[in-house]
Amino acid sequence: MDFSSIPAALPALWEGMQTTLLLLVLGVLGGVLLGTLLAMLRLSHNPLLAGIAATYVNYFRSIPLLLVITWFYFAVPFVLRWITGEDTPVGAFASCLVAFVMFEAAYFCEIVRAGIQSIPRGQMSAAQALGMTYGQSMRLIILPQAFRKMTPLLLQQSIILFQDTSLVYSVGLMDFLNAARSRGDIVGQPHEFLLVAGLVYFIVSFAASQLVKRLQKRLTP
Amino acid sequence: MDYNWDWGVFLRATGIGDEIYLDWFVAGLGWTVAVALAGWIVALLLGSLLGVLRTLPNRWLSGLATAYVELFRNVPLLVQLFIWYFLVPDLLPEPLELWFKQDLSPATSAYLSVVVCLGLFTAARVCEQVRTGIQALPGGQTAAALALGLRTGQIYRQVLLPQAFRIIIPPLTSEFLNIFKNSSVASLIGLMELLAQTKQTAEFSAHLFEAFTLATLIYFTLNMSLMLVMRRIEKKVAVPGLIAGGK
Secondary structure, three states, rough: OOOHHHHHHHHHHEEEEHHHHHHHHHHHHHHHHOOOOOOHHOOOHHHHHHHHHHHHHHHOOOOHHHHHHHHHHHHHHHHHHHHHHHOOOOHHHHHHHHHHHHHHHHHHHEEEEHHOOOHHHHHHHHHHHOOOOOOHHHHHHHHHHHHHHHHHHHHHHHHHHHHHHHHHHOOOOOOOHHHHHHHHHHHHOHHHHOOOOOOOOHHHHHHHHHHHHHHHHHOOO | OOOOOOOHHHHHEEEOOOOEEEHHHHHHHHHHHHHHHHHHHHHHHHHHHHHHHHHHHHHHHHHHHHHHHHHOOOOHHHHHHHHHHHHHHHHHOHHHHHHHHHOHHHHHHHHHHHHOOOOOHHHHHHHHHHHHHHHHHHHHHHHHHOOOOOOOHHHHHHHHHHHHHHHHHHHHHHHHHHHHHHHHHHHHHHOOHHHHHHHHHHHHOHHHHHHHHHHHHHHHHHHHHHHHHHHHHHHHHHHOOHHHHHO
16 A cells, blocks of 8 residues: 555545535535425425425435436436527536435435424414414424424435435546546556545544534533 | 437347347346345344444443444445455455456456445444344343343343344334445446446437336335335334334
8 A cells, every 4th residue: 555646636636525515515505495395395285285295205215316316417418408499518517416406305305394393383373373474484483493403414414415425426527536536546546545535535424423413412402 | 309209118129139128127126136135134134233232331342333333334335335346355365356356257246345335334224223222122121131040142132132123123124225225336336237227228229218217117116115015014023012013
């Protein structure tokens, strides 16, 4: 093992890590947004809307993420051309982001749903007694409390997503893993670069999950 | 949309031998199931052992199991797979290395790597479920078993584990389903499982949407039917007296 060429490769690795982190942040934001919407649909009294949301969630939870990434990589440009009627070049980053948002939304939906359901019903009744509409009581009363309860779970799911972003390797996006792999191949030390990549993923995920554990303890008295 | 839908594509010849595209999907599903089941056996055995270790009073043993769980849970699956497939063979003693690289067919060596990888990866998750199951049992169970004069091994084998496993069937089911989904990473080291066959069909036939729709349907059906089977088992072995037991 010879790790001497790692320092020289740090800028390239950092560039890959930036792609990974950007994908993570945008993926979590989009996923939570769409997931919250789905959760509200699932909990709505309209059976059609609830059914659609439930089908969406079950569908995405029963197929592999890698399948979604691969499929969207091929399909997103097609669908875009169909909608806009012209050739719009879509990079791997955009199609991966769409895949992550749509896939993770199914998982975030279940977390948000459980969070909303954990709020006592009296909160909703009280809000409506004060004359708030359904939307207002959700936005101002229920969701803020639910999100505080869900924060540890949402963060845990984000750590899983951080690890899962490495799957974009399959469509050639230059994320952290891909940067490490290709640098390792160039300098002829694939094993060393692979180990360093694994170590970095480990340190980030481990530290983050320890922080989440601590946060969880503080939030649950 | 200038896309030529054709659902008959699966019955068409691939141009390789006298296979039709459907044959590829069947072969792919076979590999997916073979990977998942073998990996699951490894995960269940090792995960149960680790789960028991985590509940032992001995600090070294439980610390070892904790370290295992943290290590395997915090490194991405794909990185683990690359380590097992590209790195570990180079570290083996020479006769073993040559056997792995030269004697085995590419499919077999990829299969072995992915089974070991998924088995050890999933074992960390199974370990946590087993530990939770054991810790969820009332402390009186262990005390009563001790009072009856059972030794530690007997307590686990005859009192704790039989109950713990029945409690944790629902979370174990979701890990069991996960291993089928996770087996798709095998496509990235060249094993022709379901996802790899789907990609190949999409490229050969140029019927991208049909190929991926079929793959999705297969995964979906597989998932749903396994879930139904596990629900049956769960009901059959539920521990009476607990809320989950129903009576």
